[in-house]
Amino acid sequence: MHHSRLSTVVIDCNTEDVDGAAEFWSRALGKRAVRMADGDDNYRDLTAAEDPLILLVQKVDHPGRVHLDIESDDIEAEVRRLEALGAKRIQRVKTWWVLEAPTGQRFCVIRPQRGPLEGRANRWPDPA
Amino acid sequence: MHHSRLSTVVIDCNTEDVDGAAEFWSRALGKRAVRMADGDDNYRDLTAAEDPLILLVQKVDHPGRVHLDIESDDIEAEVRRLEALGAKRIQRVKTWWVLEAPTGQRFCVIRPQRGPLEGRANRWPDPA
Numbered sequence: 001m002h003h004s005r006l007s008t009v010v011i012d013c014n015t016e017d018v019d020g021a022a023e024f025w026s027r028a029l030g031k032r033a034v035r036m037a038d039g040d041d042n043y044r045d046l047t048a049a050e051d052p053l054i055l056l057v058q059k060v061d062h063p064g065r066v067h068l069d070i071e072s073d074d075i076e077a078e079v080r081r082l083e084a085l086g087a088k089r090i091q092r093v094k095t096w097w098v099l100e101a102p103t104g105q106r107f108c109v110i111r112p113q114r115g116p117l118e119g120r121a122n123r124w125p126d127p128a
Numbered sequence: 129m130h131h132s133r134l135s136t137v138v139i140d141c142n143t144e145d146v147d148g149a150a151e152f153w154s155r156a157l158g159k160r161a162v163r164m165a166d167g168d169d170n171y172r173d174l175t176a177a178e179d180p181l182i183l184l185v186q187k188v189d190h191p192g193r194v195h196l197d198i199e200s201d202d203i204e205a206e207v208r209r210l211e212a213l214g215a216k217r218i219q220r221v222k223t224w225w226v227l228e229a230p231t232g233q234r235f236c237v238i239r240p241q242r243g244p245l246e247g248r249a250n251r252w253p254d255p256a
Contacts, residue, residue, distance in 0.1 A: 006157045006183075009137055009196070013231040021231045027213050028229070029134045029198070030250030053181060055134075064232030066194040068137070070157070085155050101156070103141040103149045104192030122158030 002074035004081075005121035007113050008054040010067050018044055018059040025057050033057065054113060069096075069108045073117050078109050081124055130202035132209075133249035135241050136182040138195050146172055146187040153185050161185065182241055197224075197236045201245050206237050209252055 013021035022033035022044035031046040046055040054069075072078035079089060079097050086102035096110040141149035150161035150172035159174040174183040182197075200206035207217060207225050214230035224238040 004158070006159075009194075011196075011231070011233065013233075015231060024213055024215075024230050028210055028215070030132070031134075051180070064229075066137075066196060066233055068139075068194060082156055085152055087152075087156070101192075102152050103139070103143060105139065105141075105194055 001123060001125055002072060002077045003117035003121040003123055004070050004072035004078045004109075005117065006053065006068060007071035007110065008056060008069035010056045010058050010069060010108075012058050012060040012062070012065050012067060014060055014062060014064045016059070018042065018057065021059070022046065022057040029055075031055065065106075067105065067107050069110045071110050071112050071117065071121075073112055075109050075111065077124070077126070080127075082109065084127075129251060129253055130200060130205045131245035131249040131251055132198050132200035132206045132237075133245065134181065134196060135199035135238065136184060136197035138184045138186050138197060138236075140186050140188040140190070140193050140195060142188055142190065142192045144187070146170065146185065149187070150174070150185040157183075159183065193234075195233065195235055197238045197241075199238050199240050199245065199249075201240055203237050203239065205252070205254070208255075210237065212255075 011025055015021045026033040026046060031048055033044040033046050036043045036045055042059045044057045082099055087099040090098040090100050096108045098106055098108050100106050139153055143149045154161040159176055161172040161174050164171045164173055170187045172185045210227055215227045218226040218228050224236045226234055226236050228234050
């Protein structure tokens, strides 16, 4: 048994200037952009305290887009569950997996971002 | 003076089968997909009652992606505000505007989706 839920909206920006990118989205959405607590300089965090979804601006080397992250307390089980629904594994990166949906969008399966998921996320039984 | 805020995450799917696309995302995210109250058959609504952001699957004729919508009680003023930040007008569609961010993503400025925005959204003064 494992848990997962939609956790994050990531605004991927093909830029060397992540602060400039975050500045646009910060002012567009009226949200303050701050550096990440973990010091990762490829991201800026636009999440407000009351936001249930995390909102990030990320510096990337592919064309700009928006992608979704699903957080899970068992990444391998979650990826297998999503594969059974038609998603494809694209690439393992650090602690997460990049998948591609049957509808074409890339998305990630990542570790729990804001504490344990039990009681706050979807609960998926082990395959029989 | 007008108001705006991030309102919606739209999963654009290049498909003739919007129910099949919504089925994947519904099961992936553990959210029920329902038809739109307004009868627009290009969309399925995955928003749960407690979700502050609306989550939609949309049938589109361009490559699949994810895009954001900003809701506003004065679309023209909001579009002008965003243009001043570097966004470009792409196309007016029905009641909304499609813009392109300086970081490359397309997004929309749409009418208020769930009631008046005053007191619940960013408040922007009129230009001097």
